[in-house]
Amino acid sequence: MRQEWTVGLMTGTVLDGNIDVALLRSDGESIAEFGPWTLAPYPDGLRPLLVETLAQAADWGFSGEEPAIFAEAEARVTEAQSEAVARFLDEVGLPRAEVAAIGFHGQTVLHRAPTPGRKGRTRQLGDGADMARRLGITVVNDFRSADMAAGGQGAPLAAIYHAALLKRADAGPETAVLNLGGVANITWVDADGVPHAFDTGPANAPLNDWIGRKGLGGMDRDGRIAATGRVDEARLARLFEHPYLAAPYPKSLDRNDFTSAMADGLSDADGAATLTAFTAGAVDRALARLPRRPQRLVLCGGGRHNPVMRREIAERARVEVLMSEDLGWRGDAVEAECFALLAARTLRALPISFPTTTGVARALGGGVVHAAPAYLQAGAR
Numbered sequence: 001m002r003q004e005w006t007v008g009l010m011t012g013t014v015l016d017g018n019i020d021v022a023l024l025r026s027d028g029e030s031i032a033e034f035g036p037w038t039l040a041p042y043p044d045g046l047r048p049l050l051v052e053t054l055a056q057a058a059d060w061g062f063s064g065e066e067p068a069i070f071a072e073a074e075a076r077v078t079e080a081q082s083e084a085v086a087r088f089l090d091e092v093g094l095p096r097a098e099v100a101a102i103g104f105h106g107q108t109v110l111h112r113a114p115t116p117g118r119k120g121r122t123r124q125l126g127d128g129a130d131m132a133r134r135l136g137i138t139v140v141n142d143f144r145s146a147d148m149a150a151g152g153q154g155a156p157l158a159a160i161y162h163a164a165l166l167k168r169a170d171a172g173p174e175t176a177v178l179n180l181g182g183v184a185n186i187t188w189v190d191a192d193g194v195p196h197a198f199d200t201g202p203a204n205a206p207l208n209d210w211i212g213r214k215g216l217g218g219m220d221r222d223g224r225i226a227a228t229g230r231v232d233e234a235r236l237a238r239l240f241e242h243p244y245l246a247a248p249y250p251k252s253l254d255r256n257d258f259t260s261a262m263a264d265g266l267s268d269a270d271g272a273a274t275l276t277a278f279t280a281g282a283v284d285r286a287l288a289r290l291p292r293r294p295q296r297l298v299l300c301g302g303g304r305h306n307p308v309m310r311r312e313i314a315e316r317a318r319v320e321v322l323m324s325e326d327l328g329w330r331g332d333a334v335e336a337e338c339f340a341l342l343a344a345r346t347l348r349a350l351p352i353s354f355p356t357t358t359g360v361a362r363a364l365g366g367g368v369v370h371a372a373p374a375y376l377q378a379g380a381r
């Protein structure tokens with residue numbers, strides 16, 4: 001198949017203030033070339049708007065009409081990410097006509113996993129048609145809805161990209177990929193090349209929310225606060241009784257399924273330490289769910305920058321922990337690269353979710369394609 005450039009966009013539920021933008025050249029199956037990437041800061045006012053949007057989404061809970069704030073946030077997200085792509089392509093000197101598509105994940109505001117007798121639902125804010133008009137480039141978005149309509153979890157979708165990365169690194173079943181975003185998700189590929197994936201539990205969301213609640217900033221940067229605290233092991237043992245951790249996969253989470261309230265009543269530092277340890281212990285229990293327990297985890301996502309979280313994962317999950325960069329990957333770009341690959345797969349009608357990743361009955365395509373108007377494509381530069 002022809003190898004083409006696609007752009008991937010990602011803004012996670014952790015709300016770190018950045019739009020992840022990455023170029024990838026691929027045929028939707030193998031990775032031909034990693035292109036440039038950047039973290040583009042949110043424009044002024046967008047993060048507070050998204051914080052309020054997520055709060056209203058949690059109150060809404062898919063019941064009744066969508067909150068009015070969704071329309072404002074969707075327009076702002078689309079505008080901000082369109083402008084980020086335009087600046088990025090200008091800076092790297094790639095004409096828009098040479099970009100086959102943009103994989104526009106959008107901003108997840110609510111995710112409800114399926115339960116017996118009830119299909120799941122998910123909502124990402126982002127107007128793919130508007131972005132295509134703004135940029136004169138084909139846009140693929142709404143990657144999760146088809147999977148959930150078919151009874152799948154709608155997440156995680158990164159498995160097929162993680163599998164391509166592992167194959168490129170010639171890594172076998174002894175190695176898995178752990179993404180530490182707002183929620184943590186793992187991908188393990190069996191000896192037959194079949195990807196297995198699911199959300200292990202929380203990663204940064206409860207910890208960041210705890211730090212924010214205490215007026216200590218937006219995150220526990222470098223794990224400095226947790227490093228001065230003590231883990232409440234008795235509380236941790238009770239938290240590990242949560243039924244999600246023992247449930248078989250496929251399974252998925254919303255960022256609010258595990259919250260900072262898990263640390264209520266603890267000191268600032270002890271709360272940070274306990275929430276960090278809970279993320280690690282959830283990973284340990286996730287590894288036990290796999291058909292074969294990997295001995296090595298390659299970390300990507302923002303949580304890998306936290307040395308306390310890395311140490312806790314290594315100790316509590318009893319694994320060797322590697323940084324993405326140890327294998328030549330760009331750990332902060334992996335999720336954006338993933339949606340660049342998924343856009344390429346959608347253009348070629350290749351599946352993006354599988355029975356062992358989201359629980360659909362058969363491998364399934366996804367993503368909605370918004371072709372740029374012909375007159376814009378002709379004039380793209």
